[in-house]
Amino acid sequence: MATTDVNTADTARAVRTIDGVVDIIASTAPEIRTGLPGRRVTAEDENPSGETQMAADVFADDLLCERIGALDGVGEYASEERPESVDVGTGRLSVAVDPLDGSSNLKPNNTMGTIFAVYDGPLPAHGRDLVAAGYVLYGPVMTMIVARNGTVDEYVLHDDASHELVREDVSLPDEGSVYGFGGRVPDWTDDFEAFAREVEQDASRKLRYGGSMIGDVNQILTYGGIFAYPTLESAPEGKLRVQFEGYPIGYVIETAGGATSDGTKSLLDVDKDGLHARTPMYVGNTELVAKLEAALD
C-alpha cells in the first residue's frame, strides 16, 4: 500500500490544494485534447531526456504550468518537458507532470494520457512523499483516475470542463487477463524474456500493448495482469522516468491493491536520483509481480 495520504499531509490548505490540482487536470484536459489536431508535429527542441518534443507536449506543459503554478499551496512545478523545476509559490506541495504520455502515438492517432503527481516536499521528491496521483486517458472517452486518501476513483471528463464520478474504490481484478511489455524484444535481458514467455503460455491471458504507458497501464487497472517497461540490455534503467511516471503510477496501482516493482522493490521505494532519473517499471497483480521479481533475482 502507498503509505502517505492526505490525512498525513497535515493541513486543510494541503487538502484544498490537492483538490485544486485534480480540478485543474480535469478542466484542462478537454482543452489539451482540442488543441491536439494542429500540434501533431515535432517542436524545435529536445526534452531533458533527449527525446524529440511534439508541439503538443510543449502546449500541454505550458497550459498546466500556468494553471497549476497559480494554485495556492503549490511551491514547485516540474514536468518531463523542462530541465528544471519552476518555483511558483510558497506552498509546501510540489506538482510533477507528464503533460502528454505516449505522444509518439499522436501521429497514428492512438491513445495517450496526462499524468500528475502531488508530493509533500520539494522536487525531486521521494515516492513515499506522494499525497495524490493520477492520470487522464484520452481514449474514445476522456477518463481520469485519481488516487488519494487511500482510494482510487474514476471520472468521466466532459468537454464543458466538468467531471463526473463513475467508479469509486477502483481495484485490480483478482484474475489478471492481459499483459503488455515495452522495449525491443532483442534488447530484453534473458531473465525477463524467460518470464515474458511464461506469462504468454498461460491461456487465460492475452497481449494488449499500445505503446502509451497510460493506455497500457489502464488496461491492467481494468482487466488485471501485468505491464512492464523493463531493464534493457542497452538501458539498464529502462525508459520511463521516476518522478513523472514511475512514482505516480506506482501510487495508483498500489492504492488500487496491485503491486509495483523496479525489479527488486516497490516503485515507491526507488531512490529519487535527480529530476529526470529513469527506472524499469513492472506493475500489476501482486502474484505476477512477485513471480517477476523471483525471475529477475
Ligand SMILES: O=P(O)(O)OC[C@H]1O[C@](O)(COP(=O)(O)O)[C@@H](O)[C@@H]1O
Ligand atoms: O515506443 P518506445 O520507445 O518503446 O516507448 C514507449 C513508451 O514511451 C512512452 O511514450 C514515454 O512517455 P512519453 O511519451 O511521455 O515520453 C511511454 O508512454 C511508453 O510506454
Ligand SMILES: [Mg+2]
Ligand atoms: Mg510518459
Ligand SMILES: [Mg+2]
Ligand atoms: Mg510525455
